[in-house]
Amino acid sequence: MNMFERQPPTAPTRLSHLWGAIKSDxxxxxxxxxxxxxxxxxxxxxxxxxxxxxxPAFMDLINGELPPVWLGGDAAFFLGTDVxxxxxxxxxxxxxxxxxxxxxxxxxIQLCLGICIGLLSGYLGGKLDAFLMRYADIQLSFxxxxxxxxxxxxxxxxxxxxxxxxxxxLMLILVLGxxxxxxxxxxxxxxxxxxxxxxxxxAARILGVSRSRIMFRHILPNxxxxxxVIITIQIANAIVAEAALSFLGLGMPPSQPSLxxxxxxxxxxxFAGAWWIAVFPSxxxxxxxxxxxxxxxxxxxxxNPNGGWR
Amino acid sequence: xxxxxxxxxxxxxxxxxxxxxxSYSVEAGEVLGIVGESGSGKSVSSLSVMGLIDHPGKVxxxxxxxxxxxxxxxxxxxxxxITGSDIAMIFQDPMTSLNPCYTVGYQIIExxxxxxxxxxxxxxQRAIELLTLVGxxxxxxxxxxxxxxxxxxxxxxxxxxxxxxxxxxxxxxxEPTTALDVTIQAQIIDLLINLQQQKQMGLVLxxxxxxxxxxxxxxxxxxxxxxxxxxxxxxxxxxTPKHPYTQALLASxxxxxxxxxxxxxxxxxxxxxxxxxxGCLLSPRCPYATERCHEEVPPAQGPLTRQVxxxxxxxxxxxxxx
Numbered sequence: 329m330n331m332f333e334r335q336p337p338t339a340p341t342r343l344s345h346l347w348g349a350i351k352s353d354x355x356x357x358x359x360x361x362x363x364x365x366x367x368x369x370x371x372x373x374x375x376x377x378x379x380x381x382x383x384p385a386f387m388d389l390i391n392g393e394l395p396p397v398w399l400g401g402d403a404a405f406f407l408g409t410d411v412x413x414x415x416x417x418x419x420x421x422x423x424x425x426x427x428x429x430x431x432x433x434x435x436x437i438q439l440c441l442g443i444c445i446g447l448l449s450g451y452l453g454g455k456l457d458a459f460l461m462r463y464a465d466i467q468l469s470f471x472x473x474x475x476x477x478x479x480x481x482x483x484x485x486x487x488x489x490x491x492x493x494x495x496x497x498l499m500l501i502l503v504l505g506x507x508x509x510x511x512x513x514x515x516x517x518x519x520x521x522x523x524x525x526x527x528x529x530x531a532a533r534i535l536g537v538s539r540s541r542i543m544f545r546h547i548l549p550n551x552x553x554x555x556x557v558i559i560t561i562q563i564a565n566a567i568v569a570e571a572a573l574s575f576l577g578l579g580m581p582p583s584q585p586s587l588x589x590x591x592x593x594x595x596x597x598x599f600a601g602a603w604w605i606a607v608f609p610s611x612x613x614x615x616x617x618x619x620x621x622x623x624x625x626x627x628x629x630x631x632n633p634n635g636g637w638r
Numbered sequence: 639x640x641x642x643x644x645x646x647x648x649x650x651x652x653x654x655x656x657x658x659x660x661s662y663s664v665e666a667g668e669v670l671g672i673v674g675e676s677g678s679g680k681s682v683s684s685l686s687v688m689g690l691i692d693h694p695g696k697v698x699x700x701x702x703x704x705x706x707x708x709x710x711x712x713x714x715x716x717x718x719x720i721t722g723s724d725i726a727m728i729f730q731d732p733m734t735s736l737n738p739c740y741t742v743g744y745q746i747i748e749x750x751x752x753x754x755x756x757x758x759x760x761x762x763q764r765a766i767e768l769l770t771l772v773g774x775x776x777x778x779x780x781x782x783x784x785x786x787x788x789x790x791x792x793x794x795x796x797x798x799x800x801x802x803x804x805x806x807x808x809x810x811x812x813e814p815t816t817a818l819d820v821t822i823q824a825q826i827i828d829l830l831i832n833l834q835q836q837k838q839m840g841l842v843l844x845x846x847x848x849x850x851x852x853x854x855x856x857x858x859x860x861x862x863x864x865x866x867x868x869x870x871x872x873x874x875x876x877x878t879p880k881h882p883y884t885q886a887l888l889a890s891x892x893x894x895x896x897x898x899x900x901x902x903x904x905x906x907x908x909x910x911x912x913x914x915x916x917g918c919l920l921s922p923r924c925p926y927a928t929e930r931c932h933e934e935v936p937p938a939q940g941p942l943t944r945q946v947x948x949x950x951x952x953x954x955x956x957x958x959x960x
Contacts, residue, residue: 535748
C-alpha cells in the first residue's frame, strides 16, 4: 500500500456526531421518533385521514357527538365525532398539520430575522448594534401573547371575519415570527462577538473576502450549534402560542381547525359529557410539545458538553 | 522603488499610541526582521499595513505606499484587491487562523477564487500544487481534511499555502512559529525562507526570536514601546548594538548568560498609557540614562541604513559614548 492511498483520519461531521449522541440516549431517541412521526403524519394527513375535512359532505349533524369506538360509537369514527359530526381522528390529523406548519413557519421567520439582525449587530457593532439590541430589549419586554392578541384582534375587526378566515394561518405565522426574533438575534450576536476576533476572520479579511460573505459563510456556521437547541424549543413554543390564541378565538377559524382550535371547540362540551372532543386533541398536543422539549434538552446536553446553558 | 514604504506611521487607540511615528521600507527579495518585547507595537504596525485596525483604532502616516500606490488614499475595495493578492499575512496561532467549519481545500480554493478565478478543476489542481509546495504529504487526501484534524505545524503550512496562493510580492509573517514546538519551528522557517527566495518576495518577519532574526534576516528593526529604537543590517545590529535596549535584549538571551548565576534583565516594564516618561521612553529602565535622557526626546541619528534613537549610543565595546 503506498503512502498516497492512505486515508487521513476522518472525524465524524457535526451531524453524525450529534446522531451518535442521540442514538445512545434512549429518551432523546424516543423524542426524535415521536417528532418524526408527527411530521410524517402532518405531511401525509390528506392520505391518512379517513375523511376530508374540507369537504362539506363530511359534516353531518346526524353523526354529531358520537363517542369513540370502544365506548360504543360508530366503527366509522374511531375517536368519535364532534358536535357537527366531524370525525375527530381526521380533524386531529389535519390539525397537527396546521399546528406544525404554523410552528415551523413562525420559527423560520424568527430564524431569518434573528440571524440577519444578530450578524449585522454583532459584526458591524457600534451605533447600529446599540440601536438593534435596545430595540430587541424593548420588543422582548412586551409579552408575545399580548402583542399577538392585540394585532390579531385589530386585524380581525378591521378586515372582518371572512378575510380573516382566509389569512389566519399567514397572520399567525407572521405575528409569532416577528414577535420573537430577538431570542435568535441575541444568541447569534453573542456567537458572533465570540468568533469575530478569531484570526480566521482576520485571515478572510486579508484575502479580500467581502463583508457579507465573512458574516454568512465564515462566522455564521461557527455559531449555529446553540441555535439548534432554540429552534426545537421555539417550535414547541410557537405551537403552544398558536394553540392558546386559537383557544381564545384569535387563531385558526373553526372551519380550518388547528389543535388549539379543536380543543377550544370541544371545551364547550366537556361538561356535557362529550369529553372526547377536547381531550384527544389535547393529548396529541401535549405529547408533541413534550417530545420537542425533550429533544431540545438532549440537544443542549450533547451540543454543549460543559452544560449549564439555560 | 521599495515594495512597501512606511513614513511616520502612528496607530492610536484613544489617547494611547500603540505605534508611534515609525518609518521603514521593505525591498523586493529582502527579509526584514522586526523584534521587540510583547506590546512594543510589532503586530499592530503590520495589522495597520493590512488595513485591519478597527474602530476605535486610528492609523495616520505621512506615507504608506505599496509599490508607489498610496494605501491610505485608496478606497476599501481597491485596497482589498492589493492585500490578499500582493500583500499576504500569516498569523501567530495557526489553530485559530483556519475556519473550523470548512475543509482545507475549500479554504485554499476560496483564496484562489477571490483573486484569480478559474474553473473548479483548475482551482482544485492549483490547491493541490500549493499543498505540495508547502510540504504537506498526501495533498489530495488532505484537501478534504478539517482544521481540527491537522497538527499545528500542518495548519501553519496550510496558512502559508493560502498566503502564497496568489503569488504575493510581500509576505508579512507575524510570529509564525511562536505557537509551534521547536522542531517544527525550524521546518516552518526553512519553508518560509525557501519560498521567499524562490519567489523573490519581500518578507517581514515579526518575532521574539533574536537568534532566528540574526540567522535569516537581512535587516532588522528593534521596537520598544511603539517606537523604532534601532535599525540596520542584522549582522551589524546584533554584533555591535548601538542602543542600550538592543544590548539588553541580547544580554537577556540565555546563551549570553552562560556561566553566570543570573540571567540579565532590564528592571521595570514597558511604559503604559499613563506613565510615559517625558524624555526617552527607555530612560527609567536604562542603565546609562543621563539627565538629558529624562528630559529630552532623543532624535533618530546616524546614516539611514543604521539608525539609532538614543542620546548616548553605544560604541563598539558596548559602553556609551560620552
